[in-house]
Amino acid sequence: MYINGKHVESIGGGWFPVYDPSTEEIIAEVPDSREADVDRAAKAARTAFDSGEWPATTAQQRGRLLFKLADRIRNEAGKLAELEARNCGKPIVEAEMDIADTATCFEYYGGLATKVLGHVNPVPDNALSLSLREPVGVAGQIIPWNYPLLMSAWKLAPALAAGCTCILKPAEQTPLTALEMTERLDEIGFPPGVVNVISGFGESAGAPLVRHPDVDKIAFTGSAAVGKIILRNAAESIKRVTLELGGKSPNIFFSDADFEAAIDGALFGVFINQGEVCSAGSRILVERPIYRKFVEALAEKAKTIKLGAPLDRETKMGPLVSKEQYERVREYQEIGKREAKLLAGGGRASSFSKGYYVEPTIFADVDNGTRIAREEVFGPVAAVIPFDGEADAVRIANDSPYGLAAAVWSRDIFRALRVVKSVRAGIVWVNHMQPTYVEAPWGGYKQSGFGRELGPWGIEEYLETKQVYINLNEQPIAWY
Numbered sequence: 001m002y003i004n005g006k007h008v009e010s011i012g013g014g015w016f017p018v019y020d021p022s023t024e025e026i027i028a029e030v031p032d033s034r035e036a037d038v039d040r041a042a043k044a045a046r047t048a049f050d051s052g053e054w055p056a057t058t059a060q061q062r063g064r065l066l067f068k069l070a071d072r073i074r075n076e077a078g079k080l081a082e083l084e085a086r087n088c089g090k091p092i093v094e095a096e097m098d099i100a101d102t103a104t105c106f107e108y109y110g111g112l113a114t115k116v117l118g119h120v121n122p123v124p125d126n127a128l129s130l131s132l133r134e135p136v137g138v139a140g141q142i143i144p145w146n147y148p149l150l151m152s153a154w155k156l157a158p159a160l161a162a163g164c165t166c167i168l169k170p171a172e173q174t175p176l177t178a179l180e181m182t183e184r185l186d187e188i189g190f191p192p193g194v195v196n197v198i199s200g201f202g203e204s205a206g207a208p209l210v211r212h213p214d215v216d217k218i219a220f221t222g223s224a225a226v227g228k229i230i231l232r233n234a235a236e237s238i239k240r241v242t243l244e245l246g247g248k249s250p251n252i253f254f255s256d257a258d259f260e261a262a263i264d265g266a267l268f269g270v271f272i273n274q275g276e277v278c279s280a281g282s283r284i285l286v287e288r289p290i291y292r293k294f295v296e297a298l299a300e301k302a303k304t305i306k307l308g309a310p311l312d313r314e315t316k317m318g319p320l321v322s323k324e325q326y327e328r329v330r331e332y333q334e335i336g337k338r339e340a341k342l343l344a345g346g347g348r349a350s351s352f353s354k355g356y357y358v359e360p361t362i363f364a365d366v367d368n369g370t371r372i373a374r375e376e377v378f379g380p381v382a383a384v385i386p387f388d389g390e391a392d393a394v395r396i397a398n399d400s401p402y403g404l405a406a407a408v409w410s411r412d413i414f415r416a417l418r419v420v421k422s423v424r425a426g427i428v429w430v431n432h433m434q435p436t437y438v439e440a441p442w443g444g445y446k447q448s449g450f451g452r453e454l455g456p457w458g459i460e461e462y463l464e465t466k467q468v469y470i471n472l473n474e475q476p477i478a479w480y
């Protein structure tokens, strides 16, 4: 792993295996970092933030470093995409898009580094009142396994642009691309300690990072369950926290939607990246007049989705990331069978003798109160729910502890926009689901977390505001 500009083992000397989920074979071993390693990384990041080259770097210089990193990632996109696909099981075509988005994210924040503006505050006295923006300090960043390198960029790029130093902990299942990226940082010119990447487990590496007194901020993407633990652990030192958590996002189809586009949009919304997507449209809400026809067409088409090896260019769905996730999704397939009507899939993908493959699964006639409609599966399992009219759609859509994303499909723009305004979610698409852009804000309402990533909102989360008052009166204060 990468601490203070050097590739190091863990102090305790432990390692843990990393798997290819399509073969279930070990493809790498990485250091198992523990509290002492976290401490070493936190000290390195603290020192790099407080002294040395980094605090003296200009925004232009930080921007250029990010551009260089983006270039390196683009130049080696093929290799990185292959490593990503092998480690998380996603189709190579999707991994290539992720790596391109990763480079774009570093470029975007490379440009934004020089556009952080302060303020002149219009105070009524003969004074100049300013607001300065300063980096928040040392950022601890904890990410999940579904978009490993892209999530690393969403975290590192705005933090570095702002002038923070970082300790990134990738998910235990997928540390390889983030570690691979660190091979380039020294040569690009990042001073030691500015970026640290530690491989390890949530409880033994993530938790000490959250509690560490030298860490000023925690940026977390992951499950709501772990988000709650993080908030509690961050309380001790009043750390700044941003949380990007899960979802159970509604994808809402009105009768007047373009039918063919709707079927594709429903499948894409829930099955892209094996359904291992925080914004997955896992609740498919369909208006009653088209409901029967819709669920039949959906089930028919779901059965044609091509499962395969991650590196096969024809593959549209790979294996799930891990045995644990496979078992979790299999369990939800069984829960769904007890709660609703199974229309497609429902089990292991039987044509594979190895690998964590499950069938794309669709349940129909789902009651929004059931577990399959309320709990995040994080796999290719869709719950189709009928509704009667606009008010009913909005009521069901909002009846969830989550509020990350939603989509609405209709040719009636007035209705679509009324639904957009009524849905409590951080991201709402109209006549599409999932396009994500570094220029636009990303984050959730309700138990999907707080704070926003991407765009100018993303860098805000790594900035403090300092108020400065400059007295312009030359005479003494003359109060006493």
Ligand code: NAP
Binding pocket: 142, 143, 144, 145, 146, 169, 170, 171, 172, 173, 200, 201, 202, 203, 205, 206, 207, 210, 221, 222, 223, 224, 225, 226, 227, 229, 230, 244, 245, 246, 247, 277, 278, 279, 376, 378, 404, 443, 444
């Ligand atoms: P997770 O179990 O919550 O883990 C996320 C990260 O937190 C991992 O690095 C994990 O380490 C670490 N962690 C676990 N326990 C911890 C603790 N006590 N203290 C500090 N860190 C700890 O989530 P996951 O299973 O990897 O990913 C799936 C979840 O992420 C889903 O709920 C999904 O919706 C969410 N997600 C959200 C977004 C978004 O933008 N809103 C994007 C992607 C994913 P280990 O790897 O060792 O467990």
Ligand code: MG
Binding pocket: 202
């Ligand atoms: Mg985990």
